Amino acid sequence: AWLWSIAAARSTSRPRGKIDAGAAAIGIFASAGGAGDINVSTTGLITGKSTNGIAADASTSTGNIVIDNDGDIGTSGDGVGDTGISGVVTSGTVTVKGAGAIYADQQGIYLKLGANGDAVVDLPATADIVAGFNGIIVAPLAGGDSDVTIDTLGKITAGVNGVWVNYSDGANTGLADVHIGDQVDAGSYGINVTGAAGGVVITTDSAALITGKANTGIVATATGGNIDIDNDGDVGSGPDHTEQTGVFAILFGGSGTITIKGDGAINSGAIDGSSFGIIASAQSAGADVNINLTAATADIDGGIGGGILAEATSTGDSDITVLTNGTVTGKTAGSLSRITQPTNTGDTLITVGDTVTATGAVASQDAIKATTVGSGLVKVTTTAGKAISATGGDGIEASSVGGQVTINSNGAITAGSNGINGGNSGAGGLDINSDATISAKGNGIVAALTAGLVDIDATAAINADTDNAGGGDGINAQVSTGTIQIDTTAAAKIGGDSQNGVVAIATGAPSGDVTLNIAGDIGTSLNGVDGSGIVAILSNASNTAKIDITSTGDIYLDSKAGTQLGINATNLGTGTTNVTATNGKIIVGDGYGIGAGGGGKGAVNVTTNDQITGNIGIAAGSNSSNAVTVLITGKTGTGITGLTAEGIRAKNQGDGDVTVGTVGTPVNASVTGATDGISATSLGNATVNVTGQTITGTTGAAINAT
Numbered sequence: 001a002w003l004w005s006i007a008a009a010r011s012t013s014r015p016r017g018k019i020d021a022g023a024a025a026i027g028i029f030a031s032a033g034g035a036g037d038i039n040v041s042t043t044g045l046i047t048g049k050s051t052n053g054i055a056a057d058a059s060t061s062t063g064n065i066v067i068d069n070d071g072d073i074g075t076s077g078d079g080v081g082d083t084g085i086s087g088v089v090t091s092g093t094v095t096v097k098g099a100g101a102i103y104a105d106q107q108g109i110y111l112k113l114g115a116n117g118d119a120v121v122d123l124p125a126t127a128d129i130v131a132g133f134n135g136i137i138v139a140p141l142a143g144g145d146s147d148v149t150i151d152t153l154g155k156i157t158a159g160v161n162g163v164w165v166n167y168s169d170g171a172n173t174g175l176a177d178v179h180i181g182d183q184v185d186a187g188s189y190g191i192n193v194t195g196a197a198g199g200v201v202i203t204t205d206s207a208a209l210i211t212g213k214a215n216t217g218i219v220a221t222a223t224g225g226n227i228d229i230d231n232d233g234d235v236g237s238g239p240d241h242t243e244q245t246g247v248f249a250i251l252f253g254g255s256g257t258i259t260i261k262g263d264g265a266i267n268s269g270a271i272d273g274s275s276f277g278i279i280a281s282a283q284s285a286g287a288d289v290n291i292n293l294t295a296a297t298a299d300i301d302g303g304i305g306g307g308i309l310a311e312a313t314s315t316g317d318s319d320i321t322v323l324t325n326g327t328v329t330g331k332t333a334g335s336l337s338r339i340t341q342p343t344n345t346g347d348t349l350i351t352v353g354d355t356v357t358a359t360g361a362v363a364s365q366d367a368i369k370a371t372t373v374g375s376g377l378v379k380v381t382t383t384a385g386k387a388i389s390a391t392g393g394d395g396i397e398a399s400s401v402g403g404q405v406t407i408n409s410n411g412a413i414t415a416g417s418n419g420i421n422g423g424n425s426g427a428g429g430l431d432i433n434s435d436a437t438i439s440a441k442g443n444g445i446v447a448a449l450t451a452g453l454v455d456i457d458a459t460a461a462i463n464a465d466t467d468n469a470g471g472g473d474g475i476n477a478q479v480s481t482g483t484i485q486i487d488t489t490a491a492a493k494i495g496g497d498s499q500n501g502v503v504a505i506a507t508g509a510p511s512g513d514v515t516l517n518i519a520g521d522i523g524t525s526l527n528g529v530d531g532s533g534i535v536a537i538l539s540n541a542s543n544t545a546k547i548d549i550t551s552t553g554d555i556y557l558d559s560k561a562g563t564q565l566g567i568n569a570t571n572l573g574t575g576t577t578n579v580t581a582t583n584g585k586i587i588v589g590d591g592y593g594i595g596a597g598g599g600g601k602g603a604v605n606v607t608t609n610d611q612i613t614g615n616i617g618i619a620a621g622s623n624s625s626n627a628v629t630v631l632i633t634g635k636t637g638t639g640i641t642g643l644t645a646e647g648i649r650a651k652n653q654g655d656g657d658v659t660v661g662t663v664g665t666p667v668n669a670s671v672t673g674a675t676d677g678i679s680a681t682s683l684g685n686a687t688v689n690v691t692g693q694t695i696t697g698t699t700g701a702a703i704n705a706t
Contacts, residue, residue: 026052027073027080037063037092044071048078048103056087056094059114064092069127074103079130083107090114097122101129101154108135108158115144115172125182127154134161135186139168145198146174153181153205162186162210167195170223170252177201180208180233190235192219199225199256200249204264208233212240212270216248223253229260236267241303244268244275255286255316263295265326269303273332276309277302286316288346289337293324296354302330307356310337318346319376325353331360334390339372342401347377352411354383358390363417366393375402375426382411384436392416395440402426404452409434418442418472419462422454429453429482434492438462440472444498447477453512454479458488458520463495470530473500474522483512483545484536490553492520496527501555503535509542509573521553528556528588535568538600543573546602551610552583557590562615562644564590570598574624581608584636589614593640597621597628601654609634609669615644617671623653628682630660632667635693639670647673647695652682660705661689669693676700 027046030038038056046053053073056065065087073084084102086109087094094111097120102108108131111119119138129135135156140146148165156162162184165176175198182205184190190210193200200220204210210217210233217235220227227249235246246266249258258280266277277300280289289310293300300307307330312318320337328334334356337348348370358367367390370378378400382388388395388411395413398405398421405424409432413419419438422430422445429452437460438444444462447454454477465472474494477484484504488494494501501522504514514536523529533555536547547569555566566589571577579596587593593614597604601624609632612618617640622628630650632640640647648671650658658680661667666689671677677695680686686705695702 025050026055028054031057032061032063035062038065041068042071042100046071046073048074048080051081052086053080053084053102058092059088059090062091065089065094067096069098069100072101076103076130079103079105081105083110086110088112089117091116093118093120095120099124099126101127103130105132107131107133107137111138113138113140113146115141116146118147121150121152123152123154125153127152129154130157132159134158134164137161137164137166139166140172140174142169143171146172148174148176151179155182156184156186158186160186160188161192162190163192164189165193167197170195171197173198173224175199175201175225179203181205182207183209183211185211186214188215189219190214190217194219194221196222197224197253200227203230204233206232206263210235212236212242212267215243216245217242217268218247220249222251224256225254226256227251227258231260231262231264234265238267241267241270243270244272245279246277248279250281251284251287253284255284257288257290258282259290259292261292263297265297265299267301269305269330273304275302275305277307277330279309282312282318283314285314286318287312287314288318289320291322293326296325298324299326300328304331306330306333306336308335312339312344312346313341315341315343318344320346320348322349323351327354329357329359331358332365333369334358334367337370339374339376342373344374345376346374347403348372350380352382352386354386356388358393361392361416363392366390366397367395369397371399372403373401376400377403379406381408384410386411387414389414390416394418394421397421399423400426400428402428404428406431407433410436412436413438413440415440415442418446420445423448424452425450427451429455432456434458434460436460439466440464441467441469442472443476444472445475449479449482451481453483453485456486458492460491461493461495464498466497468497470499472498473503474498476503478505479511480508481511482506484514487517488520490519494520494522494529496523496529496556496558498529500531500535501529501533505537505539506543506545507539509540511538511543511545513545513548514538515548517550519552523556525556528558530558532564532568533557533566537570538573538575541572544575545573546575547571547577549579551581552585554585555587557588559590562591565592565595566612566614567594569596571600571602572598574601576603579606581610582633584634585610586637587612592616592619594618599623602626604628607631607633609636611637611639613641613643615642616649617642617647619649621651622656625654625656627657627659628652631665632661632669633665635669642673644674646676646679647671648678650680652684655684656682657684658682658686663689666691667693672696673700674698676704677702678704680705
């Protein structure tokens with residue numbers, strides 16, 4: 001057996017033949033003191049009979065170590081008993097390179113660094129490592145400034161970590177830079193870099209599969225600097241997910257950025273429902289998160305866990321940006337971004353280029369969720385032709401406490417709860433643009449706001465309450481003192497499974513106006529909505545805001561309870577209420593075809609040429625000195641019909657004028673009532689103008705003006 005041992009101020013060893021050391025021996029051992037360097041160069045085999053292959057110790061020296069290993073250490077099935085290559089430096093650099101493979105029962109390469117020592121591992125594609133514990137482990141000591149650079153192109157097979165860089169105290173300001181070029185098959189962590197205060201860089205090539213044997217594919221934690229992960233290799237595979245998270249990055253200190261990019265797919269969450277395909281957590285003040293997966297190949301499947309979690313949990317101004325062009329799938333969540341600290345003013349942005357799916361049946365398990373409890377902006381954008389699906393939760397949820405919230409929905413949504421759920425509990429606004437179909441068991445679109453503007457534009461069909469459980473409107477927007485603007489095109493039909501078609505409610509005072517321009521049909525003749533068609537309510541008597549409703553589509557109701565309305569414009573304040581339905585359509589109401597006013601003190605104006613049916617066809621009322629005006633500008637079908645009461649009821653409990661038809665615009669449609677045909681009453685003037693039309697009061701007067 002051979003034992004190479006050199007102890008000197010400078011050590012150089014160049015064995016070229018086979019080294020067959022004893023079972024308790026080291027194949028090559030070299031040490032140096034003072035300022036001496038150690039150089040070891042091998043081309044021959046060091047057999048598995050050795051306990052350790054090569055050991056270089058500069059712990060009493062300030063010099064460097066270079067180990068150039070072109071010969072194998074151990075063989076397949078007969079590795080050295082402990083460590084393949086070990087090196088210790090205090091303030092110098094230890095370099096390990098060479099084309100030889102390493103087979104070791106415990107550590108493949110184990111490098112210990114003093115407080116200011118550095119490490120370089122540079123291995124070509126032939127330098128495979130097979131180790132019982134860790135493939136490569138580098139351990140810088142506390143404090144100091146130790147840079148670690150690992151560039152390995154061979155395969156790594158390890159029982160615990162493929163590569164482990166362990167800055168144990170989090171105070172060493174060195175930078176860890178790890179590059180992997182081939183497969184890593186490890187039992188716990190494929191790549192594990194912990195505690196670096198100078199930042200972390202991890203790069204994997206396209207051939208660098210981290211197999212599903214790993215608990216977690218890539219781990220990077222830092223107490224300072226940035227974390228940059230460029231993952232072009234896959235983590236896990238379709239049939240072989242990692243047990244927990246695919247890529248896990250945490251920034252504990254500093255105001256740096258976590259950046260995750262690359263072309264590789266991630267398959268994770270085989271056994272852990274709390275895991276994600278990617279977790280990027282900025283836990284220090286002002287730290288940012290940037291997930292930038294531009295490649296269509298970068299699919300994420302979180303298994304029984306979630307797809308993506310990007311978060312900022314501290315103070316400052318932490319921006320979160322998530323862009324994915326591959327598919328994202330998870331059980332507990334699809335893509336989740338959140339800022340959890342109220343004083344954080346950062347923005348949260350999610351842009352989706354492919355499908356996002358949350359397969360869990362729980363209502364909180366959303367496909368896309370972007371939230372901040374701070375005052376930053378929130379924006380979600382999806383892509384045309386790419387579906388968003390949540391079995392139990394919302395398709396898209398986005399909220400802020402004061403910052404503008406914007407949702408641009410371009411891909412079809414299927415949801416077990418709400419299709420789109422937007423909220424803002426501060427002074428900011430909410431802008432929802434829905435340009436693809438929505439099918440949801442809850443609301444199609446729901447918006448809740450405190451004081452800003454809710455602006456909803458829909459250009460595609462919405463079908464809510466698809467399970468007919470009675471809990472979902474096509475569009476539902478509610479504010480306290482905010483303003484509501486809702487616009488739908490003719491293509492934005494609201495399906496009859498929905499409870500109500502469009503609902504807009506302002507509860508506070510003063511609030512902004514409620515403006516609804518609804519061009520899409522609501523319900524069908526065979527399947528009307530279960531509640532009311534269009535609902536606009538200003539419920540505060542102190543409110544001076546107005547209601548403006550323009551309806552140019554058909555409205556059908558299924559309800560027979562006598563309490564639902566085709567159009568319900570209820571203003572309990574002093575502002576004006578305007579309802580316009582002049583596109584020659586059909587409104588089939590229940591209680592009322594159109595109900596406008598509701599006992600407030602503002603002026604009320606109803607203008608229509610639609611065919612309207614209800615227990616009362618049209619009811620318009622006020623309690624003030626302001627006017628109530630109903631204009632019937634043309635006839636569609638059977639005109640205006642009241643099934644159990646008046647065809648038209650116009651009433652003012654104050655002294656304001658009531659006018660049904662004017663001299664210039666007389667009633668221009670047939671009106672039929674089960675009681676009066678037209679009833680116009682006021683404490684002031686009541687006028688009805690009809691020319692050339694049939695007005696019928698079945699049990700009452702044709703026209704009753706008092």
